[in-house]
Amino acid sequence: MKMDRREFISQTISSSIGLSLMGFPALAGNPMGNDLTILHTNDMHSRIDPFPYDGGKYAGKGGMARRAQLIKEIRNRESQVLLFDAGDIFQGTPYFNMFGGELEFRLMSQMRYDAATLGNHDFDNGIDGLERQLPHAKFPFIISNYDFTATSLHQRFLSYKIFQKGAISVGVFGLGIELQGLVSEKLFGNIRYLDPVPVANEMVQHLRSMGCDLVICLSHLGYRYSNDKISDQILANDVHGIDLIIGGHTHTFMEKPETVTGPDGHTTIINQVGFGGINLGRVNYKPTPNHGRATATSSTVKVTN
Amino acid sequence: MITLIDLKTITHFCTLLISVVFLHCAPSTNFLLEPHSVLIPIDTSFRADSSAEAIIVPYRNRMRMQMEVVIGHSEKRLVLGKVESPLGNFVADAILFQSRLNFTGKIHMSVVANEGIRAPIPKGPVKRATVYELMPFENLLYILELNGAQTRSLFNLLASNKRLSIGNSVVLVEDDKPLKIFIDGEPFRADQKYVLAVADYYAQGGSGMSFLTEAKVLAKFNLKIRDMIIEHIVSLESKGKAVNAEIEGRVKLIP
Numbered sequence: 001m002k003m004d005r006r007e008f009i010s011q012t013i014s015s016s017i018g019l020s021l022m023g024f025p026a027l028a029g030n031p032m033g034n035d036l037t038i039l040h041t042n043d044m045h046s047r048i049d050p051f052p053y054d055g056g057k058y059a060g061k062g063g064m065a066r067r068a069q070l071i072k073e074i075r076n077r078e079s080q081v082l083l084f085d086a087g088d089i090f091q092g093t094p095y096f097n098m099f100g101g102e103l104e105f106r107l108m109s110q111m112r113y114d115a116a117t118l119g120n121h122d123f124d125n126g127i128d129g130l131e132r133q134l135p136h137a138k139f140p141f142i143i144s145n146y147d148f149t150a151t152s153l154h155q156r157f158l159s160y161k162i163f164q165k166g167a168i169s170v171g172v173f174g175l176g177i178e179l180q181g182l183v184s185e186k187l188f189g190n191i192r193y194l195d196p197v198p199v200a201n202e203m204v205q206h207l208r209s210m211g212c213d214l215v216i217c218l219s220h221l222g223y224r225y226s227n228d229k230i231s232d233q234i235l236a237n238d239v240h241g242i243d244l245i246i247g248g249h250t251h252t253f254m255e256k257p258e259t260v261t262g263p264d265g266h267t268t269i270i271n272q273v274g275f276g277g278i279n280l281g282r283v284n285y286k287p288t289p290n291h292g293r294a295t296a297t298s299s300t301v302k303v304t305n
Numbered sequence: 306m307i308t309l310i311d312l313k314t315i316t317h318f319c320t321l322l323i324s325v326v327f328l329h330c331a332p333s334t335n336f337l338l339e340p341h342s343v344l345i346p347i348d349t350s351f352r353a354d355s356s357a358e359a360i361i362v363p364y365r366n367r368m369r370m371q372m373e374v375v376i377g378h379s380e381k382r383l384v385l386g387k388v389e390s391p392l393g394n395f396v397a398d399a400i401l402f403q404s405r406l407n408f409t410g411k412i413h414m415s416v417v418a419n420e421g422i423r424a425p426i427p428k429g430p431v432k433r434a435t436v437y438e439l440m441p442f443e444n445l446l447y448i449l450e451l452n453g454a455q456t457r458s459l460f461n462l463l464a465s466n467k468r469l470s471i472g473n474s475v476v477l478v479e480d481d482k483p484l485k486i487f488i489d490g491e492p493f494r495a496d497q498k499y500v501l502a503v504a505d506y507y508a509q510g511g512s513g514m515s516f517l518t519e520a521k522v523l524a525k526f527n528l529k530i531r532d533m534i535i536e537h538i539v540s541l542e543s544k545g546k547a548v549n550a551e552i553e554g555r556v557k558l559i560p
Contacts, residue, residue: 036338046441048361054427055382061346065353065361070345072354092423094372094437095364103364110357124442168338184509214338244340257342269340280345285338 036168036285037078038216039071041085042248043119043275045092046104051276062277064107070280071111080165083112086248087119087176087220090130092276100125105136113139115161117174117218118146119248126187127151142174142218145199150190160203162210168287171207174218175200175235177249196221196230197238204241214243214285222249223272236260236268244283247272257283372434377538380549383426385419388556393470395550396422396439399537400446400530401472404502408448408524413489415472415502416459417530418512422470431538431548440531444504448524449517453495458516460486460493463556466513471555472502479559504530 050063075081085108090101101122108116118141122130131153141157148154160173175196179188200217207215217235224233232247240263247270257271273279383392401415424438451459460476460483463469467478477485486493500523510518538548 049365054425056425056427061348063347063351063353065357066347066351068354068357069351070347091441092438093441094368094434097437097441097443098368098371099364103361106360107357110360181511181513181515184506184511186509243338255344257340269342271342273344277347280347281342282345283340283342285340287338 034166034287035078035080036165036170036214036287037074037081038244038246038281038283038285039074039081039083040246040271040273040281040283041067041277041279042220042246042272043088043251044085044104044277045088045121045275046090046096046101047093047276048095048103048107049093051278058276058278064104064111064277067277067280068107068111074282075112080168082114082163082165082170084172084216084218084246085113085116086218086246086272087117088121088248088275089116089119091121091124096124100129101133102136105133109136109138114163115140115142115158115172115174115218117141117220117248118143118157118176119220120177120179120182123179123183123188123191127153127189127191131156142172143176144173144203145194145196146176147192147194150192153191160207162207162212166287168214168285169210169212170214170216171203171210171212172216172218173200173203173207174220176220177222196235200235200239200242204239208241213287215241216244216246217242218246220248223247223252223254223270224250232270232272233258233260236262236270238262239268240264240266242266242268244268245270246281251275253279368434372432372437374433375430376433376436376535377431377542378547379426379428379431380547382428383548383550385422385425386552388467388558389552389554390419390470391550391552392422392425392439393417393419394472394553394555395426395548396534397470397472398550399534400502400504403533403537404446404448407446407526407528408502410448410523411500412448412502413499414474416463416507417470417504418507418514419468419470420512421504421506426548433535436531436535436538440534442504442506442531444506444530446526446528446530446533447503447505447508447522448526449501449503449508449520450523451499451501451517451520453493453497455516455520456488456493456499457483457486457495459501459514462513462516467556467558475555475557477557477559484559 047062048064051058051061053059089104090096095103140161142161143157144159163170178193204215219232222231224231232245236245237260245268251274252272253274254272257269260268262268271281273281383395385392396417397415404412422439423441426435464478464483465481473489475487476483488499507514508517541548
C-alpha cells in the first residue's frame with residue numbers, strides 16, 4: 001500500500017484511536033498508542049542528498065535530512081519504534097569516495113538507527129575502510145553468518161540483539177550475502193561466510209528460547225533469483241519461525257510485503273523498499289494479548305548508562 | 306556462531322537503547338502480533354530536518370567544490386539498455402582508448418559489466434560528480450592476455466547474460482550462445498591470444514568472470530577506471546567534441 005504523507009499520518013492517528021476504543025487498560029491516557037513500529041531502509045548507497053534533477057526516474061526523491069524529518073515525526077506519534085537498515089549503506093555518490101562513509105554513519109546515528117546489517121558494498125574500502133568508520137556509528141551492526149575471527153573486526157559486531165519495546169521482546173539477527181565474486185578478495189580478506197539457513201535456524205531457536213515475541217532478520221541476501229541461490233524467499237520457505245525479513249541487495253521496490261507460509265505453517269513476511277533512501281518501509285505490529293497461551297511473566301535485565 | 310556481545314560494545318551502545326534484554330525473557334509468546342505495512346515515499350513533501358542538515362552542510366560544501374566542476378558536455382542522455390547500450394559502449398570505449406595511452410603493447414578489446422555502471426550520463430554539462438556516480442568503485446586498470454578458451458568464455462558469458470559491454474569487438478548471439486565473434490575487426494581464432502583492458506574487479510573473477518583469474522596479467526596500473534573515464538571526457542571536451550555513443554550492433558541477437 002502506497003500512501004502519501006497526510007494519509008499515513010492520519011492512519012497512524014486513527015489506528016491509535018482504534019486501539020484506545022478497544023479498551024486496553026495499558027493504553028488509557030496513552031495517546032501514543034501501543035503499536036510496535038518497525039521502520040526500515042536498505043541499499044541507501046551513500047545517497048545523502050535527494051536524487052539530482054537530471055531527468056532521471058528518481059529525480060528529487062529521497063534525501064537523508066528529509067528521512068530524518070519523517071522519522072522524527074513518526075517518533076513524535078509512536079512510543080515504540082525500531083529503526084533498521086539491511087546493508088549497502090556505502091557506495092554510490094562522491095560523499096562515499098571523499099569521506100569513506102563517515103557522513104552516512106553520523107546521519108544514521110542522528111536518526112537513532114537501532115541496528116544495521118552489512119551489505120557487500122560496505123566492504124568497498126576493505127575491512128580497514130569499514131573499521132575506520134565504526135566510531136561514527138552509534139548503533140550496532142548485526143551479522144550472524146560472517147565469521148570475523150581471523151580479521152581485525154573480530155568481536156566488533158553482534159550475532160543478534162534483543163530489543164525490549166514496551167512489553168514486546170524483539171529478537172533481531174542479520175544475514176549477509178556471500179562475498180566471493182561480489183567483493184574482491186583483497187577487500188574482504190579473511191571473513192568466513194557461513195551458510196545462512198543453518199545459521200538462521202540456530203538464531204530463531206535461540207531467540208525464541210530467550211522469549212522473543214517477534215523475530216526479525218535483517219538480510220542482505222536479496223529478495224529472489226532465477227536460480228537456486230539463497231534469497232529471502234528461499235530463507236522464508238526453508239527456515240521456520242522468522243516473523244519479518246527486512247531485505248536488501250536486489251534493490252527491489254515492493255509495494256507491499258510478501259507473505260510466505262513456511263514449514264509448520266508459520267507466516268514470514270518479506271519486505272524491501274528499493275534503494276537510495278527513496279522510501280521508508282514501515283511495518284506496524286498491533287499487540288493483542290495471547291489468551292490462548294499461558295502468559296508467562298518475564299524478568300528482564302536492563303542495561304542503562 | 307552465537308557470540309557474546311563484548312562489554313565495551315554494550316557500554317558504547319546502551320545510551321541509545323531503552324533497554325536490552327539478555328536473560329530470563331518469558332519462554333512463551335505473550336502477544337499475537339498482527340503486521341500492517343505501508344511504504345512511505347520520501348519526496349518533496351518532507352522538509353529537511355535542520356539538525357541532520359547541519360551535519361551535512363560542511364561535507365556538502367567540500368564535496369561540491371570538487372564535484373560540481375563541469376568536465377564535458379553530452380550530446381544526449383546516455384543510459385544502459387537491455388543488451389547493447391550507448392552508455393555501455395561509451396564506457397567500454399573510454400576504457401579501451403585510455404588504456405592504449407598507458408600500455409605500449411597492442412590491446413584488442415575492453416569489457417565492463419553493466420552492473421558496474423551505476424548511473425547514466427545526463428544530456429548537457431557533465432560534472433565530475435556524474436562520473437563518480439557512474440563509476441563509484443575504486444577499481445584499477447589491468448591488462449590481461451587471454452587464450453582462445455578464456456576469450457570464448459568471455460563471449461559465452463556475454464551471450465548468456467547479455468549484461469556486458471564490449472569495446473572493439475562484435476558478437477552474433479543465437480540461443481544465448483555466441484555464433485560468430487569478431488575481435489579488432491577479425492574473426493575470432495581459438496589459437497590466438499587476445500589482450501583485454503579490464504578493471505581489477507573482473508580480472509579477479511567478479512561478475513561471473515572467474516575465467517579471467519586464469520588469464521596472464523600483462524600489466525597492472527595504479528590508474529582508477531573512474532579517472533580514466535574522467536580523463537576521456539576531459540580530452541573530448543578539449544577537442545571540442547561532445548560525449549556521445551550509439552548502439553551500433555556490437556551485440557546482435559539473432560531471433
